[in-house]
Amino acid sequence: MKTTEILKMNKEGWENSAERFYGRSALPEYGPFSLSEDQLNLFGPITGKKVLDIGCGSGHSLQYMGNEGAQELWGLDLSTKQIEAAEEVLRSQKSKVTLFESPMEENPGLPLEYFDVVYSIYALG
Numbered sequence: 001m002k003t004t005e006i007l008k009m010n011k012e013g014w015e016n017s018a019e020r021f022y023g024r025s026a027l028p029e030y031g032p033f034s035l036s037e038d039q040l041n042l043f044g045p046i047t048g049k050k051v052l053d054i055g056c057g058s059g060h061s062l063q064y065m066g067n068e069g070a071q072e073l074w075g076l077d078l079s080t081k082q083i084e085a086a087e088e089v090l091r092s093q094k095s096k097v098t099l100f101e102s103p104m105e106e107n108p109g110l111p112l113e114y115f116d117v118v119y120s121i122y123a124l125g
């Protein structure tokens with residue numbers, strides 16, 4: 001199967017299930033019975049940082065980063081529905097918000113060597 005066909009199939013699947021993942025996991029979970037990010041603070045201080053969320057879904061993790069003081073919030077997601085949800089969720093953020101509807105297999109215009117924090121929660125897999 002060609003890459004374009006796989007991406008089309010993947011996108012269709014995520015459009016169909018986007019609502020089920022609305023605000024599902026704003027913070028990474030490190031496994032059953034493990035401590036939470038709030039307790040472990042693995043991200044460290046976020047204030048003033050430029051962050052990129054790959055597979056940002058409904059934007060709730062970026063909202064968390066904005067509330068923690070991130071300067072710029074960048075997100076990328078394959079799904080039109082997820083990007084629309086993220087735009088709505090992030091509308092009132094003071095930080096600069098840039099969202100791309102794109103597969104992560106392509107670069108839709110992300111600057112290189114620019115971000116302080118790049119993360120992906122349940123999307124890379």
Ligand SMILES: C[S@@+](CC[C@H](N)C(=O)[O-])C[C@H]1O[C@@H](n2cnc3c(N)ncnc32)[C@H](O)[C@@H]1O
Binds near residue numbers: 010054076082123
């Ligand atoms: C399980 S959801 C997680 C969303 C969000 N990170 C969260 O934790 O709530 C996976 C997300 O990855 C996106 N996604 C799946 N494959 C992708 C790809 N190839 N490129 C970009 N986004 C993708 C889906 O549209 C979906 O929003």
